[in-house]
Amino acid sequence: xxxxxxxxxxxxxxATRSAxxxxxxxxxxxxxxxxxxxxxxxxxxxSTLGMSVLGFAIVGFLAVAIGRNLRQ
Amino acid sequence: xxxxxxxxxxxPAAGHGxxxxxxxHHPSGIMRWITTTNHKDIGxxxxxxxxxxxIAGGCLALTIRTELFQPGLQIVEPExxxxxxxxxxxxxxxxxxxxxxxxxxxxxxxxMIGAPDMAFARMNNWSFWLLPFAASLLIGxxxxxGGAAAxxxxxxxxLSVEAGxxxxxxxxxxxxxxxxxxxxxxxxxxxxxxxxxxxxTLMKMPLFVWTxxxxxxxxxxxxxxxxxxxxxxxxxxxxxxxxxxxxxxxxPVMFQHIFWFFGHPEVYIMILPSFGIVSTIIPTFSxxxxxxxxxxxxxxxxxAILSFIVWAHHMFTVGMPAAGQLxxxxxxxxxxxxxxxxxxxxxxxxxxxxxxxxxxxxxxxGFIFLFTMGGFTGLVLAITPVDIQLQDxxxxxxxxxxxxxxxxxxxxFGGVYYWIPKWAGRMYNETLGxxxxxxxxxxxNITFFPMHFLGLAGMPRRVPDYxxxxxxxxxxATVGAFGFGLSQLVFLYVVLDCIRNGKPAPARPWExxxxxxxxxxxxxxxxxxxxxxxxx
Numbered sequence: 001x002x003x004x005x006x007x008x009x010x011x012x013x014x015a016t017r018s019a020x021x022x023x024x025x026x027x028x029x030x031x032x033x034x035x036x037x038x039x040x041x042x043x044x045x046x047s048t049l050g051m052s053v054l055g056f057a058i059v060g061f062l063a064v065a066i067g068r069n070l071r072q
Numbered sequence: 073x074x075x076x077x078x079x080x081x082x083x084p085a086a087g088h089g090x091x092x093x094x095x096x097h098h099p100s101g102i103m104r105w106i107t108t109t110n111h112k113d114i115g116x117x118x119x120x121x122x123x124x125x126x127i128a129g130g131c132l133a134l135t136i137r138t139e140l141f142q143p144g145l146q147i148v149e150p151e152x153x154x155x156x157x158x159x160x161x162x163x164x165x166x167x168x169x170x171x172x173x174x175x176x177x178x179x180x181x182x183x184m185i186g187a188p189d190m191a192f193a194r195m196n197n198w199s200f201w202l203l204p205f206a207a208s209l210l211i212g213x214x215x216x217x218g219g220a221a222a223x224x225x226x227x228x229x230x231l232s233v234e235a236g237x238x239x240x241x242x243x244x245x246x247x248x249x250x251x252x253x254x255x256x257x258x259x260x261x262x263x264x265x266x267x268x269x270x271x272x273t274l275m276k277m278p279l280f281v282w283t284x285x286x287x288x289x290x291x292x293x294x295x296x297x298x299x300x301x302x303x304x305x306x307x308x309x310x311x312x313x314x315x316x317x318x319x320x321x322x323x324p325v326m327f328q329h330i331f332w333f334f335g336h337p338e339v340y341i342m343i344l345p346s347f348g349i350v351s352t353i354i355p356t357f358s359x360x361x362x363x364x365x366x367x368x369x370x371x372x373x374x375x376a377i378l379s380f381i382v383w384a385h386h387m388f389t390v391g392m393p394a395a396g397q398l399x400x401x402x403x404x405x406x407x408x409x410x411x412x413x414x415x416x417x418x419x420x421x422x423x424x425x426x427x428x429x430x431x432x433x434x435x436x437x438g439f440i441f442l443f444t445m446g447g448f449t450g451l452v453l454a455i456t457p458v459d460i461q462l463q464d465x466x467x468x469x470x471x472x473x474x475x476x477x478x479x480x481x482x483x484x485f486g487g488v489y490y491w492i493p494k495w496a497g498r499m500y501n502e503t504l505g506x507x508x509x510x511x512x513x514x515x516x517n518i519t520f521f522p523m524h525f526l527g528l529a530g531m532p533r534r535v536p537d538y539x540x541x542x543x544x545x546x547x548x549a550t551v552g553a554f555g556f557g558l559s560q561l562v563f564l565y566v567v568l569d570c571i572r573n574g575k576p577a578p579a580r581p582w583e584x585x586x587x588x589x590x591x592x593x594x595x596x597x598x599x600x601x602x603x604x605x606x607x608x
Contacts, residue, residue: 027262031295034300035297039300
């Protein structure tokens with residue numbers, strides 16, 4: 001890595017803060033859905049299906065999130 | 073990744089533009105630590121907390137080893153012995169290893185990506201301060217009627233459904249620590265995705281940051297599953313549900329499935345940050361770029377994804393169809409491929425490098441040696457018919473201590489020695505650091521290598537008494553355990569001596585270090601990278 005002597009500002013504070021909140025809310029909602037989903041799946045008696053759907057959802061999110069950032 | 077051209081960075085000794093300490097207005101005394109939102113302060117809190125819990129969990133381990141010094145019951149009752157093994161596991165995993173990894177992330181991730189702090193600074197404070205309360209619940213459970221949880225750190229139903237009040241405290245502690253981990257993970261992912269310095273693409277990030285990004289995703293995926301499992305346990309215990317109660321139509325085996333859906337990725341949650349630390353140390357002291365950077369990233373991702381589909385190898389003896397056994401056996405063996413890629417890349421990085429063997433490098437090499445041994449015994453245990461023979465024997469205890477003590481712990485020690493000049497602004501005593509390494513290395517092997525023999529001979533784990541034929545190796549293991557425990561006092565002395573009396577550290581004490589934190593003066597100023605550097 002080569003830090004140059006010229007320094008550039010990031011995005012504006014508000015834009016960064018909004019992006020942070022958006023990312024945080026998405027991640028938090030994944031955790032909440034996973035927590036509720038595991039309990040509900042067992043409560044409803046469809047544990048295998050429920051866990052599979054949630055599992056694919058989270059792996060999909062992971063792939064999309066990293067993929068979008070990969071070329072930035 | 074190439075080295076930082078130091079003629080292009082302002083004079084560190086003069087306090088260049090990336091570090092700003094002149095406006096570090098913050099409370100002093102204890103209020104500084106309680107109210108802090110600074111990632112460096114919080115990283116320090118995490119690291120000291122984890123060391124205290126490491127000592128607490130270590131004391132439980134030494135009590136276990138004392139009881140096992142000879143056959144028969146000596147110093148503790150069998151029920152209390154079960155509580156010791158349970159709490160030793162919970163404290164070491166949730167109180168020592170995981171917080172230590174988060175401590176490293178707090179200190180290093182913002183510094184390595186050129187961010188001014190973590191994305192959610194107040195939540196960062198909250199994430200840490202939940203932990204002492206959870207730890208108090210865990211340790212306090214020893215003093216409630218019925219004693220602490222005694223069903224093993226896995227909290228298997230139906231034993232945990234029928235246990236005393238200590239189990240309730242453990243469940244609440246797990247909930248709190250889980251919430252702390254999830255908040256910490258959200259913070260780390262958001263910081264890495266949104267606050268990287270201009271020019272630092274994902275594929276330019278130091279590998280430590282990559283491993284933590286993937287670890288944080290794993291945490292968000294599996295900690296809610298554990299929380300769900302223990303919530304169902306709680307409702308089974310107190311609210312009349314029958315999730316895991318066969319008499320009420322529930323399924324106790326389902327608890328094991330859910331637990332290990334969390335539990336196996338948890339193993340990688342504990343080891344991936346260590347991979348990142350080792351991947352930082354080895355190129356530095358080999359004075360070469362990391363061999364196969366991209367393949368390291370893909371190997372780490374592969375390990376994380378595979379960790380979701382191998383959980384049932386922990387429960388071959390529970391009973392499952394042959395197709396299930398074969399699937400989980402082969403899937404588990406598949407993990408050896410990306411892990412092998414990593415080990416190969418570390419060795420290839422060292423190959424023909426200008427290597428020197430300072431303490432961080434010794435711990436990194438020790439890590440590779442011992443973790444590879446633990447990995448091999450893991451492959452042995454992945455073979456279903458072998459696992460059925462070795463299930464719940466000391467062979468398993470030896471295996472996971474080689475992975476987690478020699479793996480996680482050795483890498484963390486290496487990480488502390490590597491970064492403490494930047495944290496404290498002072499150099500540690502190299503001679504004592506090497507003493508710490510060699511004592512730890514020797515006593516670790518004296519403690520845990522004989523456990524392979526004990527397990528192969530059939531000694532079961534989690535028992536306070538054993539057949540006389542196992543005495544000799546148990547005595548060796550106990551002597552080794554006390555030696556290993558006392559060796560950690562050397563580490564404590566080295567750290568305290570470094571903070572108080574160490575020689576001033578230069579901005580870049582390691583010749584081969586090339587990540588952004590080394591462009592800052594030592595110690596790193598309270599506020600850093602408020603104006604981000606541009607990474608070419």
